[in-house]
Amino acid sequence: MKVSREQVALNRQRIVETAARLFREKGYDGIGVADLMKSAGLTHGGFYGHFESKEDLLAEATAHALKKSVERWQGYAAQGPETALDKIGQGYLTEQHRDNPGAGCSVTALGADIARLGPKARRALTEGASGQMAVLQKLMSGQDDAEKRKQALAKYASMVGALVLSRAVDDEALSVEILQAVQASLSSTQ
């Protein structure tokens, strides 16, 4: 049942993308290797030909997902600094994002899990978060780079926290209120 080299690469990519979605949806411990491979259309045993371990896959899936996210933000920033911050907020601080963790921010969905896991996943998360904070920094209003960086870090933290909170509370009105409060604070000078 061997497949072509091209197909192997496609299979591997499909495992990574499936994992990126399922880990964000269900958490690292919420999905097993067997179910993950089944979702990718392959069988359990084949997994270890592609990856050393489940944790290795998490690192690769996190790197993949965050890279795409950083590129999206860079795209907004390239369209001009005035609207970029609004667009980033409108993509991040919404019910759409809150209700679709599988396609959303990996820091929010997996940050607590990754904090307890090995160095590869933490590296991937750190690079992704740094990339997003770098985009934010350019959009800040501070007088110098040091001030802009401080602002960017604080804004980013507020976005991550808002999404974690909006997903965890059981009160829809409160959930939306949190997202909107942070969205409003994004464009304020500070």
Place this chain on the structure above:
Amino acid sequence: MKVSREQVALNRQRIVETAARLFREKGYDGIGVADLMKSAGLTHGGFYGHFESKEDLLAEATAHALKKSVERWQGYAAQGPETALDKIGQGYLTEQHRDNPGAGCSVTALGADIARLGPKARRALTEGASGQMAVLQKLMSGQDDAEKRKQALAKYASMVGALVLSRAVDDEALSVEILQAVQASLSSTQ
């Protein structure tokens, strides 16, 4: 091996406190009922005399931990509004808190897990988070209650996000930088 009624209540309380610590340290899936009971000095089978399920215990442990946290914040607030915000930030946005999740904020440590779990745990988290936001609201500088509430929600989100980020990144300097940026933003008007 029956024990006195008094001892039963003490045992139950010890299970809750042990669970509150271990769930925050290791995540909901990171600690099993057997190990948890062992840490509390009891055997596995006894657990189901005290709680209906592991998830039930999570809800109770989360309620317990957040209640204590809200009371601490209320204590700071009672000492006067000027220093209260600094004290809250100095308790929350520190390496000490970052490195001791077992005694820290349940929203940060378990928010992503609880978002995927049943209604009881989400209820406990929502009540705790609402309590903390209510304390913050009184300390805000806004002109009316609506504005103060918006400020409090945004500040709280930034604190939660800062801790999640500071624990997840693998770069000590960046981790501290995030905590300090949010600490600085706490006392700023906005």
Place this chain on the structure above:
DNA sequence: ATTATCTATAGATCTATAGATAATGC
């Protein structure tokens, strides 16, 4: 007599590996 805790286990997972199978690509 009641009941809190104990030991033991059922039944269902989980990650990782061993060895078989069959299609690719030299």
Place this chain on the structure above:
DNA sequence: ATTATCTATAGATCTATAGATAATGC
């Protein structure tokens, strides 16, 4: 001949339950 994927399984978990044990408290 090589190798990507398959089936099958080892060994270690996990939650929850059943029934035994022994101390409390009527």
